Amino acid sequence: MSAPLTLPLQNRNQAISLEGVYAMYKVALKSRMLENKFSSLYKAGKILGGVYVGNGQELISGALGACLRKGTDYYAPLIRDQAGRLAFGESLLDSTRTYLGSVKGPMRGRDGNVHRGRPKEGLFAMISHLGTTASVVSGALMSERIKGTLKGKVGGTCIGDGGTSTGAFHEGVNLAAVEKLPLVVVIANNQYAYSTPNSGQYACEKLIDRAKGYGMEGYSVDGTDIVACLDVVSNAVDRARDGAGPQLIEANFLRLSGHGEHDDAFYVDEAIKQSKLGSDGLVNAKNFLMEKGMLDEKKYQDLHDSLQAEIQEAVAQAQQEPDPDPFKDDWRALSSNLV
Amino acid sequence: MSAPLTLPLQNRNQAISLEGVYAMYKVALKSRMLENKFSSLYKAGKILGGVYVGNGQELISGALGACLRKGTDYYAPLIRDQAGRLAFGESLLDSTRTYLGSVKGPMRGRDGNVHRGRPKEGLFAMISHLGTTASVVSGALMSERIKGTLKGKVGGTCIGDGGTSTGAFHEGVNLAAVEKLPLVVVIANNQYAYSTPNSGQYACEKLIDRAKGYGMEGYSVDGTDIVACLDVVSNAVDRARDGAGPQLIEANFLRLSGHGEHDDAFYVDEAIKQSKLGSDGLVNAKNFLMEKGMLDEKKYQDLHDSLQAEIQEAVAQAQQEPDPDPFKDDWRALSSNLV
Amino acid sequence: MSITYIEAIKQAQDECLAEDDSVFIYGQDIGNFGGAFKATQGLKKKYPDRVLDAPISEDAMIGVAIGAAINGMKPIIEMQFADFSTVGFNQIVNNAATHYFRTGVPVPMTVRLPSGGTPGSGPFHSQCLESIYSHYPGLVVMTPATIEDAYYMLKEAVQMPDPVIYCEHKFLYRWLKADKLGEPDLPINKARVVRSGKHATIVTYSAMVHEAVRAADALKEESDWDIEVVDLRMVKPIDIDTVLASIARTGRVLVLGEGFPWGGIVAEVVKQIVADGFHLLDAAPKTLNSKDTPIPFHPKLWSTHRPTPQSIAQAMRELLHQ
Amino acid sequence: MSITYIEAIKQAQDECLAEDDSVFIYGQDIGNFGGAFKATQGLKKKYPDRVLDAPISEDAMIGVAIGAAINGMKPIIEMQFADFSTVGFNQIVNNAATHYFRTGVPVPMTVRLPSGGTPGSGPFHSQCLESIYSHYPGLVVMTPATIEDAYYMLKEAVQMPDPVIYCEHKFLYRWLKADKLGEPDLPINKARVVRSGKHATIVTYSAMVHEAVRAADALKEESDWDIEVVDLRMVKPIDIDTVLASIARTGRVLVLGEGFPWGGIVAEVVKQIVADGFHLLDAAPKTLNSKDTPIPFHPKLWSTHRPTPQSIAQAMRELLHQ
Numbered sequence A, B: 001m002s003a004p005l006t007l008p009l010q011n012r013n014q015a016i017s018l019e020g021v022y023a024m025y026k027v028a029l030k031s032r033m034l035e036n037k038f039s040s041l042y043k044a045g046k047i048l049g050g051v052y053v054g055n056g057q058e059l060i061s062g063a064l065g066a067c068l069r070k071g072t073d074y075y076a077p078l079i080r081d082q083a084g085r086l087a088f089g090e091s092l093l094d095s096t097r098t099y100l101g102s103v104k105g106p107m108r109g110r111d112g113n114v115h116r117g118r119p120k121e122g123l124f125a126m127i128s129h130l131g132t133t134a135s136v137v138s139g140a141l142m143s144e145r146i147k148g149t150l151k152g153k154v155g156g157t158c159i160g161d162g163g164t165s166t167g168a169f170h171e172g173v174n175l176a177a178v179e180k181l182p183l184v185v186v187i188a189n190n191q192y193a194y195s196t197p198n199s200g201q202y203a204c205e206k207l208i209d210r211a212k213g214y215g216m217e218g219y220s221v222d223g224t225d226i227v228a229c230l231d232v233v234s235n236a237v238d239r240a241r242d243g244a245g246p247q248l249i250e251a252n253f254l255r256l257s258g259h260g261e262h263d264d265a266f267y268v269d270e271a272i273k274q275s276k277l278g279s280d281g282l283v284n285a286k287n288f289l290m291e292k293g294m295l296d297e298k299k300y301q302d303l304h305d306s307l308q309a310e311i312q313e314a315v316a317q318a319q320q321e322p323d324p325d326p327f328k329d330d331w332r333a334l335s336s337n338l339v
Numbered sequence C, D: 001m002s003i004t005y006i007e008a009i010k011q012a013q014d015e016c017l018a019e020d021d022s023v024f025i026y027g028q029d030i031g032n033f034g035g036a037f038k039a040t041q042g043l044k045k046k047y048p049d050r051v052l053d054a055p056i057s058e059d060a061m062i063g064v065a066i067g068a069a070i071n072g073m074k075p076i077i078e079m080q081f082a083d084f085s086t087v088g089f090n091q092i093v094n095n096a097a098t099h100y101f102r103t104g105v106p107v108p109m110t111v112r113l114p115s116g117g118t119p120g121s122g123p124f125h126s127q128c129l130e131s132i133y134s135h136y137p138g139l140v141v142m143t144p145a146t147i148e149d150a151y152y153m154l155k156e157a158v159q160m161p162d163p164v165i166y167c168e169h170k171f172l173y174r175w176l177k178a179d180k181l182g183e184p185d186l187p188i189n190k191a192r193v194v195r196s197g198k199h200a201t202i203v204t205y206s207a208m209v210h211e212a213v214r215a216a217d218a219l220k221e222e223s224d225w226d227i228e229v230v231d232l233r234m235v236k237p238i239d240i241d242t243v244l245a246s247i248a249r250t251g252r253v254l255v256l257g258e259g260f261p262w263g264g265i266v267a268e269v270v271k272q273i274v275a276d277g278f279h280l281l282d283a284a285p286k287t288l289n290s291k292d293t294p295i296p297f298h299p300k301l302w303s304t305h306r307p308t309p310q311s312i313a314q315a316m317r318e319l320l321h322q
Ligand SMILES: Cc1ncc(C[n+]2csc(CCOP(=O)(O)OP(=O)(O)O)c2C)c(N)n1
Pocket: A079, A080, A128, A129, A130, A159, A160, A161, A162, A163, A164, A166, A188, A190, A192, A193, A194, A255, A259, C028, C056, C058, C080, C084, C087
């Protein structure tokens, strides 16, 4: 059971063990369950802003988060990267506190939901404007190079199919390539940008066709296949870490929910839903682990229950914490004392 | 002598005749001579702003201008497209008047040198910010489509190697591809962006590698070879006109002058200067036409003298025209009457 | 048969499309989906070739509008949120706005910016950008505060030969409701006296008009102050004459805006008031904006960050006792 | 051994690099080439790993600075011209400027903007963007008018924990010359009384300080008026106390700027003056900016478009006779 899986990909430095797959599955499941919880809280009117979940994106997202090393690497997640955040080491409380507006959260109520981060721990806090993270992570990596401490470090970020249309993304990725930075960029191609299908965002056959045009190494991966995700991402991260320069990964899968919890996604093509692309990677992973004997229904139920308890606790704690107090808040946009 | 040249490129609808090559050479030479004149005027302190010339770019620039049809097509030239402008049908006077600040020029002294245009005649007036033209021409083409008058129309624009790094360029080209517009984009790869060599702008082997990633048809061409330029550009324009969608052309050559007339270009690599890439396409073209019997020294001298006279006249006329008068100028940024 | 502010915007667009073949709408998710706020719902079906989905490319979307407008069309660009227009900023302020002055060829385009704060929207889905765009020569900037203005101003914006930045306030979208669309009562370039009074004037625009009226009502109730409220409606150019006429009646003025406090419309109005109406003033003009920080996500912070009827009334008390 | 304004900028950068390993410079053509204006000439040789050429990607350049600054560095970004910073606008105002407030982690970066008009530079190489950036919470905006300020303010900007927009005026680059760099005389957040007077005050900043002094000299000569000139130096935040103290002495004020007339620094200063110094005013504050059109290319148009010693003197005459 602990024998390393043999996987087809070349150039792979690390073998993916079944334990590794199982660990990753736990993170993905935890992410799904946490976001389901946010979704119900949203429907109950208990969340202050919007809720954008990563249903379908857990495997590729979690794989990137899992392959990056907190304390060494940089990670700039995007809106559907709850799984990657958990895998990278973000606490459940950071998440629940931010969604629920606790003043004890990393954003202290000043920003919400998916915008949270702990920049001093290598976890960047995104802004809404798509495409801006590739250059920010590049800047962190360039500063490591200047300090002479880049060796062995990697930066990772994610972008949607829609986000690839932004000029900011192009500039950031191109710059990373020019600087030969150890940046791993995951294109989470979930077939839609809000309601817009891929045909409205790009005219190439596959987005990974752009890797060559940037001078990056590029990989396609089935985002519903847990082993493939781990394999391709760990390979790319290893290659970046070893000095092979920036890596582009395109993962294909379907967004299994609306754009946000307010959206019923009526526009999603039924044919895609029915295809392999539309399958639920989490179900696939569960089946795989059951086949391999790593999981049975009892074990799954135990896992589920323990995760549920953890989540419940983190939600409950955030809910009982104080809101920010506008009269005690330090209303200053500058950290310098100039006035 | 009037037999069509046989050229290697496939899919070409039009054969390039020697007469065509000669006509194009005349435009390119005229452009070079006009800009030489601007350069001397600049050195004599007679030009009000900067001077940015197209030395080396005349062939590819002229080819695009020549293949577009004024009155039907749209053309958005960039800073080194004097030859394309002449080929498209811009008058010498529009050029001299703008450089010399005549109030009779198309910009009436309000804008200078390379920013001129006649948007109502399909000749767009660029702003300085690089990368913005692809989307503007796309907008013109989309409006033709909406009106049902797109058939047979083409838009053309140019970008430098450096300009490909802008997000604006990426967004514009990608959008044209998504909309399957008849847009022909020429990347004038003159190896430098100001002082920055290509290695500082991109990490792919050839910029044309990006065509696939945009879902465009792509061509490389030797920008110092007049026949190849005409051939590749006319082919791409024809294909766009026939509905094959957007076309990307990368022309390679060397910028044969400084970035502007203030720049001695000390940083240009001597090896490139000595290579084929560094050769002067105008000299190559002259040699080719001489070989083919279309030109001899006498004919060249006559051509030169007549062009010189034309240029001299256009400069003289612009010089004797009035400057704009700030007290008579209509200082309004809006065309509506709202106050 | 009722109508909301957002429905007025939809109806105006529908009629623009119906009446003028050169009008088209371009924006993210505005086709089949009907737009993030449903301002174009159903329009794709009616005008399939003129309601077009755009990629996430704000810079290029504005570029498209410019090229189309030069070419005789009257594009409407929907930004998904005003905040994202910063990505198309360069094309707006340097290309669209300068084109008429540079070339003599006007650029009749309208950029719709879903603007302003709603609770829980945070720093990047709540911004007011009218001050930024007004700074640039060559743009007309509209900030409708009522259902009728939303409708009539948008229809005029689309027909105007200049680039118009049309700031529609998200908070008003469904909050403003009426039985039917009223008649137009003023040319769009005139400010409107929304509530007449004699002790002081509040000059404001967009959603803050309603907060100002609430504050004025409260002050009436509380201590019988009669506060006049002037809605600028269009913030560039500004109808300063109506503002000055009001101050001539009241002698005191608060200029109020939801946006950031530094520079911008509010400061510009004060500048124009003191330039031409200094002698009319019985007290120093006061101003009120949001705080000078990014817009906070948490509703408790947000509702202190922006002006409220309470903070407006407090500012008015100070003004009246000066 | 003389020094110019641009040399002061270069020297400040040289020393910043020498004194602090966390400083680096990133910009187009700033390496070997030494920058479009030679503000980094020779620095690449001295600090090869910390003077880096960037691709033509202003958005990404700012992104790099943000990522580096969060990570403990103190990047200096050179924009080739201030005008091109509109392409990096989103990263500046929405990412860099909000980061400290949102996360508590400051972003110590400096963006150098070669700003302002010179003859023949036209609409896209002449702009003043300090008003636009000042509007946004979270940015410090500096506008040095002297060789010493160029030097000392830049050195402080680089060490400041917040994003600083440093607007250096291209017209001053080689026009200001001195035998040697003077001593610092004021904290950078204090405005400076450049010329003392008693009849009226001109409040201004950057290159217009020199035009104001010329106008003041002319008025002295012409009719013995004593005009005080106050240089704001930093335009966000503003040292309004020094402005008010001057107005307390003179009772009259012209606020002057080179940028576009709508909103911005000039309107903000008027707003702050009337808020706190209304009782000090003997006449309505006046303002002067460029015309409200794009900046024209032709020197004859350009020199009428922007304020000149003549138009400043004219505005002062009107102010003095009010
Ligand atoms: C520059 C910019 N424009 C518009 C938006 C509004 N917006 C938020 S998410 C989204 C769709 C993103 O699609 P994609 O990149 O495919 O990511 P996904 O939501 O599918 O994960 C849009 C248009 C934005 N955030 N940024």
